[in-house]
Amino acid sequence: MAVKQLDTLGLKCPQPVIKIAQMVPQLQPGDILEVAGDCPTFEQDVRNWCQRMNKVLLSVKDEGGGKKIVQIQF
Numbered sequence: 662m663a664v665k666q667l668d669t670l671g672l673k674c675p676q677p678v679i680k681i682a683q684m685v686p687q688l689q690p691g692d693i694l695e696v697a698g699d700c701p702t703f704e705q706d707v708r709n710w711c712q713r714m715n716k717v718l719l720s721v722k723d724e725g726g727g728k729k730i731v732q733i734q735f
Contacts, residue, residue: 662691669698670728677703678710688735699727707731
């Protein structure tokens with residue numbers, strides 16, 4: 662199991678989710694992708710993507726100032 666990080670700070674919808682989708686081929690089952698984002702719809706977009714793609718949203722951490730860090734398990 663590996664933990665990979667992805668920085669989508671400054672990107673607006675739908676770019677963060679597109680960047681997450683582009684990471685999928687690099688991830689193995691059980692891997693965790695930690696994504697930082699600050700788009701106003703970032704958390705909801707990630708929740709929707711995880712539900713559609715059957716991935717587990719492990720956590721959402723509010724860093725303040727609109728920045729959030731999510732962890733997705735593959």
